[in-house]
Amino acid sequence: MKKTKNQEIFRRDFLKGLTALPFLGYFGFGFKDNIEKELLGKQKDPKEMLRIDSFDAIREKLSQRTGSESSRIKVGLVGHGWRGENLLNSLGYFHPEYVEKMRADTIYDRWLSYQKWHENLFVDITAICDTFSIHADRGKEVAQNDVRGKSSGNAFVKLYPNYRELIASKEVDAIIVATPDHMHVPIAVEAAKAGKHIYLEKPMAHSIEEAVQLRDAVKKTGVVLQVGHENRQQMSFKLGRELYQKGVLGTVSMVQTFTNRNSQFGAWIRERKFDSLGTPENINWKEFLGTAPWNEFDTKRYFNWQRYNDYGTGMVGNDFSHTYDCINQVLELGIPESVMAFGGQYYYNVGKDDMPDVFNAMFSYPERGLTMTYDGTLKSGIYRQSRILGSESTMDIDRAIMLFKDTYSERYKDVPESPDDPFYYYAPNTNANVDAVSSATSKSYFKSGYGPTYIDGKVIDATFLHLKEWVDVIRTNGKTSCNEDVGFEEAVTFNMANLSYAHKKPIHWDRANETVIIG
Amino acid sequence: MNTLNYSKGQIISLTILRILIGWHFLYEGLIKFYTPNWTSKSYLSGAVGPFSTIFHQMAESGWQLKVADTLNIWGLTLIGLSLFTGFLSKPFKIFGIILLSMYYLAYPPFADFGVNAYVEGSYWVVNKNLVEMAALFVLFMFPSSNVTGIDRYISGFNCFKRNKN
Structure with a gap:
């Protein structure tokens, strides 16, 4: 039957209202498959990917x-x-x-x-x-x-x-x-x-x-x-230790540590509002000096004490000691066999006995087949986390962890990520859904210092936990995580670096006699 | 402007814009629906800027978070479907503008708040959410759904009646 003109117009008008349907059809046909692929990409089982059977620390x-x-x-x-x-x-x-x-x-x-x-x-x-x-x-x-x-x-x-x-x-x-x-x-x-x-x-x-x-x-x-060392409570180091012990890194041959600062305050030249009020009347100078050699009253020495070898321990005692302890948690390195350090006092000279403000040290662990380095400057604030170089993967670690597979890794040869990109990332309580790898939130979470940790689903001040552990152990007669033996390793290690800098010679550790050999 | 006075090119342009935005909303809604245990909690917790306290509060409150999650999943899906098909698109465009304004306020693109660090581009005042809001506003002012959408059949069948006479 022949359609009338009005019927033809009606049909065309009716179809116009359904213009979007072919697009919706295409969407409906393909979206499920696409969503599944997208979710699959997001839900890689990290245990399977890392070739470990469980995550215990977290x-x-x-x-x-x-x-x-x-x-x-x-x-x-x-x-x-x-x-x-x-x-x-x-x-x-x-x-x-x-x-x-x-x-x-x-x-x-x-x-x-x-x-x-x-x-x-x-x-x-x-x-x-x-x-x-x-x-x-x-x-x-x-x-x-x-x-x-x-x-x-x-x-x-x-x-x-x-x-x-x-x-x-x-x-x-x-x-x-x-x-x-x-x-x-x-x-x-x-x-x-x-x-x-x-x-x-x-x-x-x-x-x-x-x-x-x-x-x-x-x-x-x-x-x-x-x-x-409140970072003993930091979950990232507990996890880092577990991953290392489960073979995720393979053979570790090198550890690189860094601490940088670039400010007067960071360089331990500290003027607080009431520090300028210091006088011989309100500062007990003799008590301050304690066991240190005698010096006349000097507010610089008092308020900037970190800078003076008589009272402070320099960049390695202030900053590297933290980083070392973090690495020691992961790898249980202990005291190195030898240490060689270089550096210079170039930028913040506040007088006699001042500390170096550029410092490099190498710590040798021949029994472990590895070397650790420390680079620190007080004239650049660039942040770098510690890096543990393994034969299977390399771990960037601070309050977060990034793992990069090695180019020649056997363990991770099937991991699709390029060795330049992290294939595993641990950064608790960050806005990971925005950009899991490169967001500033994650990067800031990376940074160490006196920050919080993430445990038992809660974000808690690591220093509080460290103090809690101390009072708990006082009551229960256990062992603290940073006890006298752990502290001893830290103290000997960084002091060897300071000695090497002072003597301009390598310093060797005589384990049997618990003393150093210079040169 | 009377929609019947649109040129063919204008109708095609407005319809394409409507479908593209609908596609985006629909896919965003569905992927949240299909993601097991999806929640807006971390997005809300990370909010910055002058309204961040409100968003943080939502993230911490159980019932508010539930409402936010439901509105996100079903809001995005339904707005997407509405724009796609041109069905009840007027109220859903308003809903879409409100939803986008929430995303905008949670992460306002001002350098002071460090939001640019979260995203792939660089934005100041204007970001993609604001542009999409503006596009929805244009669609609100210049509707196409009563020509190339299901709204055509529920807006009184004026065009049919006129053609028939």
Whole structure:
């Protein structure tokens, strides 16, 4: 039957309304297949890819609470400088000025609820001492302001004129030491002899002889020592260790470590608002010098103590000691057989005895068939994570991990990624769905320092966990993760580098006699 | 503008734009639907800028996150289907603009917030979300679904009636 003109127009109009249907049909036909491929690409089983049967480290749970009202520990803080205050913060004590500043911030409620969320360690800060009275007074103000509400409420914070009186006090069961490096061992040994447990900021010792002295004192007295390498709590290093032990890296022949800084503060030239108030009247200069050689009162030496060999341990003691400890966690390297270091004092010369600001060191481990290097400068802030070169894969590691397959890897020959691109990435709690590999979030998470870790599904301050481990071990008689033996390895290793720089000769470790051979 | 006054070229252009945006929304919705345990939590937790607190709060609150996830999966899918087929496309275009504005506000493209670090290009004020919002607004102002979509059949059959007379 012949269609009328109106019918023809109606049909054309009707079909116009369905214009998109062929496109929708094409979409419907192909989308499922495409989605499956896309999801498959995203859901590669990392265990299968890494050729391991399980991930154990990342399943770790937070350890059980050990404290109670009847087992409260009274802690004294020796040294309330920048780091000393940080440690009190990690225990939940904040200066009222800081709390006020936070109160003005929109995140105050979240910050406070995060603070209160922390486990009660049943620790009271009862004693503070600092050689600078302004720091000591501030320390008392901080220690009296427990924002987490976990202290006993009737703890009285007392200022002590020196560490000896603080250690001798019956109001102190354990001490936190955050003083200049040269006083770490004298204070810690005194505490050990008095039976007081010690949380000792890194590095463990100013010299190898002192490291031997402290290790032996701790072993003899049985007190609990935790050296302040809080990255012992960092999940990335626990996972890195597991991956290494499960053969993911293959044979490791080289380790490269770096620490760079590029600022006055980073170069330990530190002017805080109240540091300029330092005078011979409010600084106990003799107590500050302690075991160091005599020098006339000098505020530069006092406030920039890290820069002076008499009190500090240079870039290797300040920065490399952290990095070394992280690598030591993963590879259990221990003390090198030989160390050779070079460097120079070019940019921040603040006077006599100043430390180098460009430093390179090589650490030889012939028994392990590997060499470790350290490069550090105080005139470039470029960030580089540690790199562990293996025959099967190379691991970039800090608070995150990236693995690159080796060009000639047998284990990963079927992995499609190019050796230039990471084939495995671990960066917990980052915005990985935005760009899992190259996002700035991930990169910033990579960086080390006093940051949080990720454990048991929670983001937690690693320093808090390190302190928690210390007080838990005090109550349970176990072993801390950064005990006297681990700290000893750190102290000997970086001190060998400093000795090599000073003597301009290789330094060898005489294991039997626990001493160094120069040249 | 009366849609009947569109030229053939204008209708084709507007229809292509509508289908392309519909395609994008639909695929984004479906891939979230098919991804096991998909959630917007990490996206919301990573939000930056002046409204970040609201998004962080959503990520932390169980019910708000559930609503956000449902709105994302089904919102994107339904908006996509609506644009694709030209069915009820007017209200869905508004819904699409609202959804895109949320994405825009969660990661506003200003250098201060470091958002450019998250994405592959470089953006200042204007990013792809804003461009897609603008395109949806153009489609809202110059609808094509009552010519080349199912809306044609539910908008009173005016064209048929007129042709028949």
